Amino acid sequence: MRLRYVIFIILIILFADQGLKIWIKTNMLYQDEKFILGRWFRLYFIENAGMAYGWKLGNSEWAKMALTLFRLGAVIFGSWYLVKIVKQNYHKGFIICAALIYAGALGNLIDSLFYGMIFDKGMVYNAATDSYFGYDGLAKATGKGYSSFLHGHVVDMLYFPIIENKILPDWIPVWGGKPFTFFQAIFNIADASISTGVITILLFQKRFFKHRNEEETTTTVETDSETGDDAQVM
Secondary structure, eight states, X not given: OOHHHHHHHHHHHHHHXXXXXXXXXXXXXXXXXXXXXXXXXXXXXXXXXXXXXXXXXXXSHHHHHHHHHHHHHHHHHHHHHHHHHHHTTOXXXXXXXXXXXXXXXXXXXXXXXXXXXXXXXXXXXXXXXXXXXXXXXXXXXXXXXXXXXXXXXXEXXXXXXXXXXXXXXXTSTTTTTSEEEEOOOXXXXXXXXXXXXXXXXXXXXXXXXXXXXXXXXXXXXXXXHHHHHHHHHO
């Protein structure tokens, strides 16, 4: 698979991810909700100071900066790794999955690096309560940011509550009698791209790496054979 095709895949995901994020950020109020397909597919605007699907290293500004720097390191490593696997002719499916993961990481990194400087409104950290607060009104790309470099928040909006607020039977331990929503995560295209790449690699890893093992075995056999022939001549 050629590198230009990999770059094309990454650019498609980036444009889709950033385009939707910017539209959501500038056209929806924080925690605003729009129904797309019934009640089970919605756009629900939140911002995320942590990782994919709302996971966090902590609430502090230092934790936020550490996460952004980790993302930056992962993208730098990913750039080198993508070029490597393309040059070494890895399985096409594996290269595509790696490109999906890379594109997702880069998409969220852009939010973390620059959104705090570009948009005038965003979540703000309060040290006294060790938590982040939302904001009122529509955000605008004014260049007068709500935060600084490395401190932007990732925009999330995709929400699929397939089963919502159903009361669980009382006989279920711990959660019995409590409301239950199936798939409460709110995420974005970048998160979905990362998840798709990782899950696909896990499901098809034997197929992806089978030909690599066969190539390595063939190379080893040929090398041993050449060595044996040289030894016989000597």
